[in-house]
Structures are given as structure tokens and as C-alpha cells.
Amino acid sequence: MEKLTIEIVDHIDSANVYSELSHPQSGGICVFVGAVREFTNNEEVVALEFETYKNMALKEMEKIALEAMEKWELNKVLIRHAVGAKKVEEPVVVVGASSAHRTACFEASRFLIDTLKEKVPIWKKEIFKNKSVWVSAHP
Amino acid sequence: MEKLTIEIVDHIDSANVYSELSHPQSGGICVFVGAVREFTNNEEVVALEFETYKNMALKEMEKIALEAMEKWELNKVLIRHAVGAKKVEEPVVVVGASSAHRTACFEASRFLIDTLKEKVPIWKKEIFKNKSVWVSAHP
């Protein structure tokens, strides 16, 4: 049974995440799913397009998972990010952790997604009707 | 599309939770699953048995969900608890919320499970090999 699941995939299937994180010593499982929102600053988003530097992204994701396992007592950790074009309501990222008690998995999941957004080389382009924008590129 | 899902069920299927909480205006979905742990204080747990005062439990769960929706901007909220006998790794409770941004759904999910444990009339008996104990009954 692998403790870590670190993946970059074309399509995220959220249905299996619970069983992937389930563990006989885990009383709590916390999962965060990031999905495409219909509006950004009141502008209608048609799709998001994700691109990655895959080697490095996987390395950074693993570092984040290992750091979480040092900070909290976790039985399992999962970080999965999608690439390519994603439409409204489609999941783009899933992170989660399972632990004996709930505080650890909640705090770890928040750490996983916050640190992923800060460090993992993945880039998101917002596609609007008449333009597209690389998110966060400019101040 | 219902904003609230409040249920007491015999069996929890975690596979659908993501789609139940998905919403076009939600960029973040947070889910917490509570499951049966193999050991409590180093004693092996055979099963947990849950009993409820159903009318009141549903009312209290709804109050908690509404309170969460007052405190945070949430698009959807789900609280589902199982009753009956549950074996190791089986889910016993699922709570979750979806929101435009991730802070709201994380904080709300934590509030949902914390408050459920404090207020909802559900009782858990731990079944060990040679005894059974109503959890938290005695100081």
C-alpha cells in the first residue's frame, strides 16, 4: 500500500479518491477538489488550459507531500493535477490526506493545496470569449 | 439544485460526494470523511455501532448547515451520517461544502464536523473483542 500518490493526469476522476486515501488506521480523510469556476472578476470563463513542466512538477509535488508527512502524522497523502483544457465544473486538482484524527488531515490538505499553488510549475490560462490570460503572470 | 443535503442513511457511498457538491460558481470543494479506525487506545476495534434520535438529529444537522451558510459564502453544503454497525475503514460520516474560494469551504467543513460531534444526537458504541463501550458517556 503506497503512502503517496503523486500524479499529473489528463482527466481527474474524483469518485475513487476516498478509497485511495482510506486506511485502517485513519479515522479522518480530508479531500480538497479545485474546479473551474464560471466567472472570474465577473467575466465569463469558457475554459481553463493547464500546462506543466512535468518532471519538475512531479518532483515539487512529492517534496510538498513529504513535507506534509513530516509536519503531521499522516497515513496517506494524495496530490493529483490535471493538464489540458478544462471546462466549468471540471476538477483540475485533487489533494487529500488521511490520518488517525481529523485535525492532521484538515491542516495537511490545506497545506498541500496552498503550497502547490505557490511552488509547482503548472500554468493556467483563462480562456474568455474574446481573450485569454495567463493567470498571475503580471502584478 | 438543492443547496443543502442533510441525510441519515444506512450506508455511505463516498463516490458521489464530489458531484453532489459541484457547482458552476465553486472553485473549491472540501470534503471530510470520518471512518472506523482499527485501534482506539491500542485496543482493537471490531466494529462501531451508531444509533440516532433521527428527527432531532436531522433538525440539528440542518441548523449546523444553515449556521455554516451564514458564516461563510457557500454554494452547497452536505452532511450525511450513517447508522447501524460499521466495520474498520467503512465511512460513518461525510461533511463537505463548496465555495468560490478555498478558505470558505475548508473552514466550513471543519466547522460542520466539529459542531456535528458536539451537538447532533448520534451515539457511537465501540465493539471490542470482549466488551463494548458507549463513547464519551463517562468522564
Added chain:
Amino acid sequence: MEVLLFGIAKDIVGKSEIRFSETDELPGSVGDLKRLLTASYPEFGKLSSLAVAVNSEYATDAVFLTKDDEIAIIPPVSGG
């Protein structure tokens, strides 16, 4: 008047319901009911807490009881 019992309360009393008959002296308030119960079943005094619900809402000791109320003994909850 009927009082529903759950969890350890059911084990203490040995049944899932207490019925007060017409001829019994009925507890007039939540506080009276708690005192009555604890006197008859001292085990209730050893619990971490003891709450009462009237018509499926938590009720303070001061709440009056009538025989048409749905009354329930709520021992320490432990869901989740």
C-alpha cells in the same frame, strides 16, 4: 407522558422508553425529570453530561413539560 431513551440511557434503564401513567406524579419541568431519573437510576449521575430534548429541541432545566410533549433523554453524544 413518554420519555424516549437512547444510547447508554437505554442501557441504564433497560428499555427504550419510560412511560408515566395517568396516576404517576409527572415531572413538571426538565429539571424535575432529571432529578427524578437520577434518583431512580443513580448511573445517570455518573455520565459526562445529561441533556433533555423537548419536541426534538435541546431544552434547559427551566422548560415546563406537558404530557403531549415528545421528550427524550440525550446522554453525551458521540457521532462522527
Added chain:
Amino acid sequence: MEVLLFGIAKDIVGKSEIRFSETDELPGSVGDLKRLLTASYPEFGKLSSLAVAVNSEYATDAVFLTKDDEIAIIPPVSGG
């Protein structure tokens, strides 16, 4: 020496890779590479941040570059 480009960096340069030929003067460090790029493509100066990865690890400006390194320009990330 090859430098991989991602996200907006690819759009600024107009291709997914920059090749320095044998005859070019190679940037000796991460700092040199950033200065060279920003001089050739002023748009890099307008980004919120500009990082460089050497062999798929974030590298500070002081890190030396050799032509066998895998070098990548990391514009502001926006995963999740």
C-alpha cells in the same frame, strides 16, 4: 545549451525552447541568463516574478550553468 520555456514565457519568446549555439556566448549563471533574456525580451521585466530551474530544481541567481544542464524558465506559477 537549451532553455525550456513554459506558459507566458513561451508566448513572449514565440517558441517553446531557446537554443544557444556553440558560437554564442553562453550565460554563465542563472543571473546572467535572466539578464540576457530580459535584455532580448523586455516583456520578461513586466512579469510578477521570474524563476529559473536547473535540472528541474529551482535555482538561485548564483547557480552556475553548464551546457549539459536542463534549464527552464519558470514564469509565475498558477496551478490549482
